[in-house]
Amino acid sequence: MSATLLLEPEHAPGVATIELGVMLARPLAGFPRSRRFRLHGLGEAYLPFVGLSSLDEPLAFIVVAPGLFFDDYVFEVPKEDVELLGLDNSDDARVVVLVSRTPGAAPTANLMGPLVINRRSGAATQVVLSDGRYRAAVALEAERRLSGA
Numbered sequence: 001m002s003a004t005l006l007l008e009p010e011h012a013p014g015v016a017t018i019e020l021g022v023m024l025a026r027p028l029a030g031f032p033r034s035r036r037f038r039l040h041g042l043g044e045a046y047l048p049f050v051g052l053s054s055l056d057e058p059l060a061f062i063v064v065a066p067g068l069f070f071d072d073y074v075f076e077v078p079k080e081d082v083e084l085l086g087l088d089n090s091d092d093a094r095v096v097v098l099v100s101r102t103p104g105a106a107p108t109a110n111l112m113g114p115l116v117i118n119r120r121s122g123a124a125t126q127v128v129l130s131d132g133r134y135r136a137a138v139a140l141e142a143e144r145r146l147s148g149a
Contacts, residue, residue: 022052022117024123025084025123029113033057036123039096039117048098052115063096066109069140075133077116081125086117094119100137 022037034054047066053060066073094117098110111134117124
């Protein structure tokens with residue numbers, strides 16, 4: 001196994017229909033009490049977005065598979081995170097990004113801090129990409145998702 005995993009964009013919309021228990025190896029910044037989450041569909045009207053709900057406190061996020069919006073979103077998972085999550089290869093990993101919405105503005109995705117989830121075990125962590133290629137708030141273009149481009 002290599003020291004890092006190269007993750008390609010995920011295009012399968014099936015992420016919106018999954019139900020998966022997720023255990024964060026490290027809590028998300030600003031939410032130290034939440035480590036146990038449930039990744040779940042939000043219903044047909046909200047596809048391709050998915051809910052990420054804390055089981056430890058009243059806290060929920062919206063997430064999406066970044067490959068549905070960003071074909072060129074590729075990054076390496078650091079060796080320490082590969083080992084932390086028990087990832088044997090890139091097929092073991094599911095990547096989602098947090099989505100934010102400000103009234104009157106397009107929703108944005110945090111491409112700088114993706115969540116990497118081990119599909120088999122549910123172990124997860126937020127990877128902080130500090131190389132400057134990605135930003136924490138990148139607009140999601142509805143036309144791109146709807147057209148499949």
